[in-house]
Amino acid sequence: MKNFPVFVFPVSLEFYLNARHTHKQLLTVYNPYDFSVNFKVLCTSPNKFTVIDPEGVIAPQSCIDIVVRYTQPSVSHCDTAEKFRITMYDKNTQQALGKRDILTKLIEGEPSNTNQESLGDSFHPLVARAAPVRPVDDHSRVTPCQHPTHHSRDQQPVNVVAVAVSICCIAALLLPTQPEQVVKSQWPDWLHIGSNLKLVFSFVLGLVCMLVLRP
Numbered sequence: 001m002k003n004f005p006v007f008v009f010p011v012s013l014e015f016y017l018n019a020r021h022t023h024k025q026l027l028t029v030y031n032p033y034d035f036s037v038n039f040k041v042l043c044t045s046p047n048k049f050t051v052i053d054p055e056g057v058i059a060p061q062s063c064i065d066i067v068v069r070y071t072q073p074s075v076s077h078c079d080t081a082e083k084f085r086i087t088m089y090d091k092n093t094q095q096a097l098g099k100r101d102i103l104t105k106l107i108e109g110e111p112s113n114t115n116q117e118s119l120g121d122s123f124h125p126l127v128a129r130a131a132p133v134r135p136v137d138d139h140s141r142v143t144p145c146q147h148p149t150h151h152s153r154d155q156q157p158v159n160v161v162a163v164a165v166s167i168c169c170i171a172a173l174l175l176p177t178q179p180e181q182v183v184k185s186q187w188p189d190w191l192h193i194g195s196n197l198k199l200v201f202s203f204v205l206g207l208v209c210m211l212v213l214r215p
Helices: 160-174 195-213
Strands: 007-009 012-016 024-031 037-043 049-052 055-058 062-070 081-090 096-107
Touching: 007 096, 012 024, 024 037, 024 055, 024 081, 037 049, 049 081, 055 062, 160 195
Parallel strands: 012 096
Antiparallel strands: 007 024, 024 062, 037 055, 037 081, 049 062, 081 096
16 A cells, blocks of 8 residues: 555544534545545444445545434444544556545534634633723813814905906996997997807806805
């Protein structure tokens, strides 16, 4: 037999007598190599277990799940160590490449939320500590935010230039248009401006109003 390492997860199986959902578990066998391999599953007590598809082929760089069922759970079988052996074979020559033993045990009772054995002898769960409460003095208190009011807008200085330009544009728009025939007009002819010039004054007036009236 060659010494090819066989990768299996998990490395052990624990079945609990009073927890039926643990009587069915999965073994995942990995094939990290660049060639296909055959596998075969053996057991020290085949009358206690049922393995679906105990033989098969694993493609290169692939894995396969093996379903293991504990068919005869009883108190007399508790704390009795059993083993599964997974052996890999060369697909062409059927020569054994490597093997891996998986320890199996039936435990009386139900699984706890935290398995202390899986943590090891030197590891323990961490206890969350409450954060210390810092005293709040009068100087460090947070004051509620104040929303801006209309007083801030009133305190802004008035743009004199914008107001002057607005007055000029309004006065220009009130002047008579050049093509109009005004009878007995009190305005001299040089104050009669064209419609294009009035459009310019209207555009400027709109810009100034946006500048002055913006929030």
